[in-house]
Amino acid sequence: MLRRLVPGLLLTGLCVCTPPAEPPARPPPRLVLWAWERPEDLRFLSPADAEVAFLAATVHLTEESFRVVPRRQPLRLPPGLRPRATVRLEMRGGASLAHVPEALRQRVAEGLVDVARRMDAAGLQLDFDARESEHPAYLRLLEEVRARLPQGTPLSITALVSWCTRDGWLTRAPVEEVVPQWFRMGADGAAHEARLRRAPVAPCLHSLGVAMDEWRAPPSFASTVYVFNPRPWTALAFQTARSKVVTQVVTP
Known part of the structure; x- marks a missing residue:
């Protein structure tokens, strides 16, 4: 009886085991080069490898007026690469966006949209370090810009990392993209970095x-x-x- 049972027991212990399927390879992140205010020759780029967001203008704003300072430096791009326009917004003379009158804010919105239109940009990105007291006014400005942009034109904003780790005001921003700036974070940078890695707000x-x-x-x-x-x-x-981004994001 034992001689008959042993082969059966041995066969019962055998199995055909296959290794778990490898997860699908994660595609590399989309790469966008910021081209700031200086001569830039990016003709070495392939449009398939990266996009470009260039500083198209800087807006100097007070509580009485504003001035659009257009880009003065040449930007050379490869054929087929349509860049997006980044506009830097700077408050001057101690002014606050919170105190800018509605009529002036609407004119600023029109000026921002006009920059993107004149540049035939693929999208508009605003770069503004809004103080906490300016957040409601910034949201109103974004709403006015959004309403004036041609349909289908994406609206993007840069963001301080601290905006992405606390209150949810950013969730009300009428934008397609929020770009936290992972640099120049100041004395609290390490704490902000840890919080962003752990629990960023949705935008x-x-x-x-x-x-x-x-x-x-x-x-x-x-x-x-x-x-x-x-x-x-x-x-x-x-x-x-590109090598750093692919190595650290795709295979961290």
């Missing part, structure tokens, strides 16, 4: 801005990474940035 879950001269590994959730370079872009700098 900050997709894009991120990093800097070549203050590199921090982007969080794994970033599907679009903007890269700021304090020096003119070169093919080597671009390859370095």
